[in-house]
Amino acid sequence: MKAVCEEAGDAKSSPEFTDEEVHLIRLWSLCDSSAGGQLSAQIAYFATPAVFGIYGLSAGSLVIVGVAFVCILLLLGWGFVSTWRDQSKFGLMKSICVKVLAMLPADERRR
Numbered sequence: 001m002k003a004v005c006e007e008a009g010d011a012k013s014s015p016e017f018t019d020e021e022v023h024l025i026r027l028w029s030l031c032d033s034s035a036g037g038q039l040s041a042q043i044a045y046f047a048t049p050a051v052f053g054i055y056g057l058s059a060g061s062l063v064i065v066g067v068a069f070v071c072i073l074l075l076l077g078w079g080f081v082s083t084w085r086d087q088s089k090f091g092l093m094k095s096i097c098v099k100v101l102a103m104l105p106a107d108e109r110r111r
Contacts, residue, residue: 015099015100015102015103016099017096021092021096024089024092045075046072046075049068049069049071049072049075050068050072052064052067052071053065053068053069053072056068
């Protein structure tokens with residue numbers, strides 16, 4: 001699939017993207033990467049077991065504290081697994097960036 005630029009006639013201004021690369025570009029363009037969005041997502045994940053653990057401490061129940069601790073460990077494990085799984089997407093994005101960078105003039109690449 002071709003990504004078409006505004007300037008017609010310049011063969012170097014239209015890199016060839018694979019269908020998988022175009023799909024990733026569309027996904028990343030729809031992604032909310034704001035700091036507030038990322039922070040609120042992390043708080044939402046970890047607030048529930050943290051509040052549960054605080055309740056366990058105030059109630060004096062080691063079982064409740066243990067369950068909260070295990071939940072936090074599971075959430076951390078899930079974060080590691082999803083980061084590991086996303087490594088293939090980083091390689092794909094690198095190939096997209098290399099293609100876009102190849103379109104730039106030599107003096108623009110050094111910036």
